[in-house]
Every structure is written in structure tokens, then in C-alpha cells.
Amino acid sequence: IxxxxxSPQSLHVQEGDSTNFTCSFxxxxxxxxxxxxxxxxxxxxxxxxxxxxxDEKKKGRIxxxxxxxxGYSYLYIKGSQPEDSATYLCAFIxxxxxxxxxxxxxxxxxx
Amino acid sequence: DADVTQTPRNRITKTGKRIMLECSQxxxxxxxxxYRQDPGLGLRLIYYSFDVKDxxxxxxxxxxxxxxxxxxxxxxxxxSAIPNQTALYFCATSETSGRPYExxxxxxxxxxxx
Numbered sequence: 001i002x003x004x005x006x007s008p009q010s011l012h013v014q015e016g017d018s019t020n021f022t023c024s025f026x027x028x029x030x031x032x033x034x035x036x037x038x039x040x041x042x043x044x045x046x047x048x049x050x051x052x053x054x055d056e057k058k059k060g061r062i063x064x065x066x067x068x069x070x071g072y073s074y075l076y077i078k079g080s081q082p083e084d085s086a087t088y089l090c091a092f093i094x095x096x097x098x099x100x101x102x103x104x105x106x107x108x109x110x111x
Numbered sequence: 112d113a114d115v116t117q118t119p120r121n122r123i124t125k126t127g128k129r130i131m132l133e134c135s136q137x138x139x140x141x142x143x144x145x146y147r148q149d150p151g152l153g154l155r156l157i158y159y160s161f162d163v164k165d166x167x168x169x170x171x172x173x174x175x176x177x178x179x180x181x182x183x184x185x186x187x188x189x190x191s192a193i194p195n196q197t198a199l200y201f202c203a204t205s206e207t208s209g210r211p212y213e214x215x216x217x218x219x220x221x222x223x224x225x
Contacts, residue, residue, distance in 0.1 A: 034213055034214075036214075043115075043219060045216075046214065049212065049213050051211065091214075101153045101154040101155075102153055
């Protein structure tokens with residue numbers, strides 16, 4: 001069974017703080033790594049699709065890096081705002097094209 | 112209008128009843144997926160379909176069956192519902208062509224089995 005782990009499970013930060021969290025995944029048979037943002041009472045929405053070792057993606061204040069050789073990805077949020085509060089999911093896609101999701105990191109940004 | 116829709120949005124049913132959850136999409140995607148979400152466990156794949164004639168089991172398919180009636184429709188059935196199938200169920204779609212495109216999720220169906 002392939003394991004995708006995210007840490008921390010949850011965190012609270014103050015508005016304006018920068019934060020980051022980790023997604024760990026199998027380093028073999030890698031095809032892609034996705035990050036999703038999941039707001040309460042809504043559906044997950046894709047943030048980034050990452051496929052190459054060393055990939056760096058950015059969308060506004062949110063960015064992500066990828067290390068496929070050691071099996072991890074970091075998601076960074078610079079200057080957190082209350083509207084960034086959500087659960088951030090990563091999904092590992094291996095050679096069989098099945099998406100394996102981590103359990104997510106729940107972020108709460110305090111005003 | 113939403114690109115991926117699910118019906119019903121909420122359902123309460125009794126143990127032993129048969130129930131069907133439906134998913135429709137207007138995105139024109141070939142690939143469709145059913146997930147369940149339980150607190151602390153994230154999204155777990157139940158079944159997935161890469162086209163109308165290709166259906167595959169995910170990691171937790173026991174107790175479930177699916178039907179891909181058309182490119183746009185993918186239904187999930189619980190033949191005899193049990194309380195531990197109480198969960199939030201999501202349908203998702205993605206493009207084909209071999210690239211690992213992102214998934215688009217429906218709004219979810221909250222199912223309670225009493």
C-alpha cells in the first residue's frame with residue numbers, strides 16, 4: 001500500500017505569518033504530485049500540478065517545490081491571510097494513474 | 112452551472128437498503144472517480160473509470176459497485192448499506208491524453224446510514 005503523508009495535521013498561524021507544510025510520498029514510480037485547496041463546505045480545487053524533480057510553482061502568495069528523488073513536496077504560504085484558511089491536500093500519482101491523497105493539513109489563519 | 116454535479120447532496124438511509132449516488136459532468140472528460148472522505152482519513156478511492164468500457168477498483172471497493180452509463184455519467188451503488196459507509200462521497204473527473212491532469216470535484220454527497 002502506497003503511503004502519502006502530510007505534516008503537520010493542523011496548524012494555527014497569525015495573519016501576516018508565513019508558513020509551510022510537507023507532503024511525503026513514495027520516491028519510486030513517480031508520475032506527478034498535485035496540491036489541492038479544500039475550503040470547508042466546498043470541494044477540493046487544484047492549486048498545482050507538478051511533474052519534474054526540482055519543479056517550483058507559484059500562484060500569488062502560495063508556492064510549492066518538488067523533490068522526487070527523496071519523495072517530498074513543500075507548500076509555502078507567504079503573509080497568510082484569513083481567506084487562506086482551508087485544508088491543503090496533496091495527491092501522489094504513480095505509474096498506474098491512480099491518485100493517492102494525503103490526509104491533508106488544516107490551516108487556520110487568525111485575524 | 113457546475114461542471115460536475117452529484118445527486119443527492121444529502122441522504123439518510125437505513126441499514127440494508129440499496130442506494131445509488133449519481134454523478135454527471137459537462138467537462139467532456141473521459142476519466143471519472145469516486146472517493147469517500149472520513150474524518151482523519153483523507154480521500155480514499157473507491158472506483159475509477161478511464162472510459163465507458165474501463166472500470167477499475169480502487170483501494171476500498173468492497174461493498175460498492177459502479178456503473179458508467181455514458182461518458183458523462185458515473186454512478187456509485189451501495190447494494191446493502193451499512194453504518195460504516197456513513198461518509199462524505201465525492202465524484203471527480205480528469206482529462207485523458209496520458210498527462211496527469213488535475214481532478215475536478217463535485218460538491219459531495221453526505222450519506223448517513225442508520
